[in-house]
Amino acid sequence: MATPSQEDYLEVIWTLIQEKGYARVADVAERLGISAASASKMVQRLHHEGLLTYERYRGFNLTPMGYDKGRRLVERHRILERLLTHLALGTASDIYHIVEGIEHHFSVESLEPIRALVDYIEAHPGWWNEFRQAQTAGGPHAPPADAF
Ligand code: FE2
Numbered sequence: 159m160a161t162p163s164q165e166d167y168l169e170v171i172w173t174l175i176q177e178k179g180y181a182r183v184a185d186v187a188e189r190l191g192i193s194a195a196s197a198s199k200m201v202q203r204l205h206h207e208g209l210l211t212y213e214r215y216r217g218f219n220l221t222p223m224g225y226d227k228g229r230r231l232v233e234r235h236r237i238l239e240r241l242l243t244h245l246a247l248g249t250a251s252d253i254y255h256i257v258e259g260i261e262h263h264f265s266v267e268s269l270e271p272i273r274a275l276v277d278y279i280e281a282h283p284g285w286w287n288e289f290r291q292a293q294t295a296g297g298p299h300a301p302p303a304d305a306f
Contacts, residue, residue, distance in 0.1 A: 162190045165231050167200050171229025180217035235261055240276045
């Protein structure tokens with residue numbers, strides 16, 4: 159991963175808190191594949207921005223504002239992950255990395271049509287299967303062979 163953004167930190171911290179009830183700098187560093195020093199710097203920055211409460215040498219927790227922001231970021235990640243999974247764009251790990259790359263470009267508003275599409279796909283599996291089959295069978299709606 160390129161240098162993780164503030165959003166990546168919040169996603170990871172929010173997820174850790176769901177799992178364990180708190181987060182520690184070492185866990186955040188491990189999940190993001192970065193040094194504890196870098197993680198510690200960002201944690202202090204998030205603390206100054208009022209997104210988490212941090213005491214040196216102790217686990218930390220998100221403020222209500224940080225929690226809310228983290229929840230929305232994780233939700234955005236999941237919506238994009240669902241879409242790419244329906245499109246069968248690779249293994250779970252491939253899809254995870256694609257989503258990590260693109261998610262930061264989606265605002266809450268621009269995500270809404272995607273959420274609507276994913277909900278529709280899941281509510282109408284027959285419709286989606288028909289579309290997928292047309293794509294793979296070279297049917298009338300398949301992309302041209304030289305699409306790329
Ligand atoms: Fe993400």
